[in-house]
Amino acid sequence: MHFKSITIKDIAKALGLSISTVSKALRNSYEISEETKKMVGDYAHSHNYRPNPLAQGLRKGTSKTIGVVVAVFDDNFFSKVIDGIESSSNEHGYSVIFTQSRESYDKEKQNVQTLADRSLDGLLISLSSGTKDLSYLKELSNIGLPIVLFDRISEEINTHKVVCNNYKGGYEATEHLIKNGCKNIAHITSNITLSYSKEREDGYLNALKYYSFPIEESNIIYCNQEDDIYDQANNAIDKLLNKKNPPDAIFCGSDVLSTTVFRILKKKNIRIPEEIAIVGFSNSASAEAYDPSFTTVEQPTFEMGQKATELLIQLMEAKRKPLKYDTIVLDPVLHVRKSSQKLEIV
Amino acid sequence: MHFKSITIKDIAKALGLSISTVSKALRNSYEISEETKKMVGDYAHSHNYRPNPLAQGLRKGTSKTIGVVVAVFDDNFFSKVIDGIESSSNEHGYSVIFTQSRESYDKEKQNVQTLADRSLDGLLISLSSGTKDLSYLKELSNIGLPIVLFDRISEEINTHKVVCNNYKGGYEATEHLIKNGCKNIAHITSNITLSYSKEREDGYLNALKYYSFPIEESNIIYCNQEDDIYDQANNAIDKLLNKKNPPDAIFCGSDVLSTTVFRILKKKNIRIPEEIAIVGFSNSASAEAYDPSFTTVEQPTFEMGQKATELLIQLMEAKRKPLKYDTIVLDPVLHVRKSSQKLEIV
DNA sequence: CTGAAAGCGCTAACAG
DNA sequence: CTGTTAGCGCTTTCAG
Numbered sequence: 001m002h003f004k005s006i007t008i009k010d011i012a013k014a015l016g017l018s019i020s021t022v023s024k025a026l027r028n029s030y031e032i033s034e035e036t037k038k039m040v041g042d043y044a045h046s047h048n049y050r051p052n053p054l055a056q057g058l059r060k061g062t063s064k065t066i067g068v069v070v071a072v073f074d075d076n077f078f079s080k081v082i083d084g085i086e087s088s089s090n091e092h093g094y095s096v097i098f099t100q101s102r103e104s105y106d107k108e109k110q111n112v113q114t115l116a117d118r119s120l121d122g123l124l125i126s127l128s129s130g131t132k133d134l135s136y137l138k139e140l141s142n143i144g145l146p147i148v149l150f151d152r153i154s155e156e157i158n159t160h161k162v163v164c165n166n167y168k169g170g171y172e173a174t175e176h177l178i179k180n181g182c183k184n185i186a187h188i189t190s191n192i193t194l195s196y197s198k199e200r201e202d203g204y205l206n207a208l209k210y211y212s213f214p215i216e217e218s219n220i221i222y223c224n225q226e227d228d229i230y231d232q233a234n235n236a237i238d239k240l241l242n243k244k245n246p247p248d249a250i251f252c253g254s255d256v257l258s259t260t261v262f263r264i265l266k267k268k269n270i271r272i273p274e275e276i277a278i279v280g281f282s283n284s285a286s287a288e289a290y291d292p293s294f295t296t297v298e299q300p301t302f303e304m305g306q307k308a309t310e311l312l313i314q315l316m317e318a319k320r321k322p323l324k325y326d327t328i329v330l331d332p333v334l335h336v337r338k339s340s341q342k343l344e345i346v
Numbered sequence: 347m348h349f350k351s352i353t354i355k356d357i358a359k360a361l362g363l364s365i366s367t368v369s370k371a372l373r374n375s376y377e378i379s380e381e382t383k384k385m386v387g388d389y390a391h392s393h394n395y396r397p398n399p400l401a402q403g404l405r406k407g408t409s410k411t412i413g414v415v416v417a418v419f420d421d422n423f424f425s426k427v428i429d430g431i432e433s434s435s436n437e438h439g440y441s442v443i444f445t446q447s448r449e450s451y452d453k454e455k456q457n458v459q460t461l462a463d464r465s466l467d468g469l470l471i472s473l474s475s476g477t478k479d480l481s482y483l484k485e486l487s488n489i490g491l492p493i494v495l496f497d498r499i500s501e502e503i504n505t506h507k508v509v510c511n512n513y514k515g516g517y518e519a520t521e522h523l524i525k526n527g528c529k530n531i532a533h534i535t536s537n538i539t540l541s542y543s544k545e546r547e548d549g550y551l552n553a554l555k556y557y558s559f560p561i562e563e564s565n566i567i568y569c570n571q572e573d574d575i576y577d578q579a580n581n582a583i584d585k586l587l588n589k590k591n592p593p594d595a596i597f598c599g600s601d602v603l604s605t606t607v608f609r610i611l612k613k614k615n616i617r618i619p620e621e622i623a624i625v626g627f628s629n630s631a632s633a634e635a636y637d638p639s640f641t642t643v644e645q646p647t648f649e650m651g652q653k654a655t656e657l658l659i660q661l662m663e664a665k666r667k668p669l670k671y672d673t674i675v676l677d678p679v680l681h682v683r684k685s686s687q688k689l690e691i692v
Numbered sequence: 693c694t695g696a697a698a699g700c701g702c703t704a705a706c707a708g
Numbered sequence: 709c710t711g712t713t714a715g716c717g718c719t720t721t722c723a724g
Contacts (some may be wrong), residue, residue, distance in 0.1 A: 005489060007701060018711045023703060031709060048485070053463050054409065055701035058400045058716050073428055073444075079420030086446065095460055098419075098444045100432065114441055117399050139394070143351060263635040286630075289609040291637030353717060364695045369719060377693060401717035404700050 067115030076283040084305020105130035127152040129225040146315035150308040160311040169332040170203025182249035189253030249277040258282040292338035413461030422629040430651020451476035473498040475571040492661035506657040515678040516549020528595035535599030595623040604628040638684035
């Protein structure tokens with residue numbers, strides 16, 4: 001059982017025309033008379049004709065489809081990037097197929113394969129935290145599949161990229177904590193394999209350096225996003241609290257980690273910001289509903305999705321490979337709320 | 347510029363075989379010698395051959411693709427339903443295309459059209475709150491496209507459906523508030539056009555009735571999900587607070603509304619649950635991080651996605667239309683937390 | 693066991 | 709202005 005709609009052939013037969021005439025009439029070719037066009041158009045419309053995209057794709061060698069791989073849909077960050085992607089693709093007449101890697105390298109690879117199998121015109125991907133070997137992507141790129149990386153990128157693959165200024169976000173978050181009287185700032189972040197982790201950490205380190213704060217290695221803890229995030233965060237916090245000189249502030253380097261760490265601190269009845277101040281990298285809409293309201297570094301998500309899509313479309317519609325590839329860097333915004341305000345506000 | 351991989355024809359030429367022999371060898375036909383199969387298989391593998399799905403689809407009249415329309419990706423409820431859909435589809439070898447209607451009837455219609463244009467094998471849809479006229483869906487259903495509705499369903503269209511027991515959720519939420527000493531329970535919910543609104547409201551009404559509480563029409567307020575949800579919720583709360591006898595509890599009938607109402611109450615410095623107790627219909631993971639922790643009715647989202655997908659696959663793979671269509675009803679779970687506990691816990 | 697040929701629905705030379 | 713034809717990559721009779 002399969003659903004079928006009327007074909008160009010049916011129209012031709014019904015109207016006593018040739019298939020190609022109908023095809024041309026439908027595509028509004030200059031070589032078809034207005035009369036015929038109208039006749040064909042009317043018939044097609046009233047019979048609810050829709051061109052078979054498979055046939056069109058097969059013929060034209062293009063599917064007008066973009067494939068997208070993100071880590072997870074259920075995420076404040078990615079969901080908004082997706083909105084940006086959708087908005088921009090629809091505008092340009094592209095359909096989008098979304099898949100999630102769930103931070104697994106295998107699933108990511110499989111997803112890309114599935115997408116490539118559907119013969120798409122281009123790929124938008126944010127690497128999973130489990131990803132190390134990019135050869136499968138490079139191969140696809142080499143045989144000509146246009147690819148744009150966003151958020152979690154890699155040096156290994158040479159193409160357009162869109163990222164947030166993670167360094168700046170990390171620097172500003174840390175500087176903000178310093179200016180609010182924090183003396184011993186810890187950093188909980190995700191796998192160092194993720195491109196942004198290193199950058200955010202660098203921002204954190206340089207802010208400490210600039211304000212002549214000592215740098216303690218034991219204050220930086222990496223969490224493996226592939227494993228249970230709650231356990232990971234919980235261990236990280238325990239480790240920090242059990243230090244001889246436990247931190248009085250934490251800067252969290254990823255969205256999930258931020259909300260998770262926050263939740264755990266509350267569960268442990270640690271007073272925020274009095275005992276521990278906290279700043280997170282997060283796009284959570286409910287950050288301000290938290291108690292206390294959660295100071296966050298917010299990324300320009302929607303814009304990131306749009307930009308990535310635009311670059312991809314540019315790539316797909318170009319006649320030849322571009323001379324050079326761009327990496328677009330978007331600025332994050334620090335939203336100061338209560339969770340980081342250690343000093344009394346008078 | 348388009349990306350191409352090697353075709354069956356290339357293999358045939360390279361190996362000095364005919365196209366059909368290669369095709370059969372690849373599909374492991376019994377009429378091909380083991381020797382040839384091995385040769386073809388090896389060549390295909392080493393040259394990274396992947397069948398062109400467009401051609402396969404065109405030929406076989408099937409695309410092994412499921413289209414999905416939800417209201418929004420960025421939603422605690424839908425994101426998990428999507429996980430369920432993905433899991434189940436992958437298991438059965440189907441690709442999935444996701445789109446969001448953003449609660450707009452026009453966008454929903456357009457999405458379905460886009461999806462249908464990609465000649466998919468089946469459609470999974472949760473109606474937008476703006477949807478009233480279902481004729482476009484009925485048409486597709488009539489020409490044979492398998493469709494399964496979930497969460498936001500409609501009587502108008504005769505097919506498999508998967509929903510939550512919304513009546514039960516509404517009843518239990520209300521009953522719980524009553525048992526916790528609330529005397530005047532309001533209900534803020536979404537458009538009455540959504541199938542679940544009516545059911546949750548009925549649960550609310552019947553619980554009041556059962557416990558001999560008076561029913562006040564002014565205690566029930568509908569919010570239009572298409573418009574700005576914050577404004578809508580804000581107006582609703584203002585209306586309730588300005589009553590002669592303002593409520594001492596609110597039962598929220600949808601996920602977005604729940605978290606939004608909660609946020610607004612806090613912003614207005616209304617003490618929860620002392621002044622107003624609140625129970626929401628929500629799948630938010632951070633419900634317990636709220637202050638006070640948020641009592642919620644949680645829906646079996648993942649399962650809903652799975653079930654819907656299974657029913658759809660069943661429909662797609664059936665030789666003929668089923669004799670009758672099922673409506674599967676899944677039970678929600680009430681998570682009692684602090685936001686609803688008006689009575690002192692001793 | 694292997695091959696030739698038709699056809700899925702559509703587009704695009706090329707003729708007329 | 710309209711029609712004929714070939715072909716996109718693949719599967720599937722039907723012949724050999």
